Amino acid sequence: MRVVLAPDSFKGTVTATDAARALADGWRSVRPDDELIERPMADGGEGTIAAVAAALPGTTEHDVPGCTGPDGRPVTGRYALLPDGTALVELAVAGGLPLMSRPAPLT
Incomplete structure (x- = not known):
């Protein structure tokens, strides 16, 4: 199965990149053979630069x-x-x- 993980940041607690990584780690612990695509997102506010830099x-x-x-x-x-x-x-x-x-x- 191919899964896209595209979270936003959790204001003041975790960046979108770290959230995507944590989701991927959790998913892999249960379904290690799935293809995971991490795509951190942002809504234009806090974390936008980090999300764009991770993608480009x-x-x-x-x-x-x-x-x-x-x-x-x-x-x-x-x-x-x-x-x-x-x-x-x-x-x-x-x-x-x-x-x-x-x-x-x-x-």
Whole structure:
């Protein structure tokens, strides 16, 4: 049987790549003869660069110091340079909700 394992990350606990690996390890422990295809996924937020880099060999990851986070604090941004020269920016690294120093007010 051919099985595609395509998990997203589990916010703050495990990356999509590690989740795919753990699923594969568990599957193989029960069905060692199945063909497993690990394809970590991301929804465009946290973990997107790592998922794309895992899927596209030759992708390089780069830090961008000197960015400003959503509450004005300095943060380090991040982008990936794909093999075809396309840049992929992961906005969640520099502007995601987990970076907020206080919760947003309810409206």
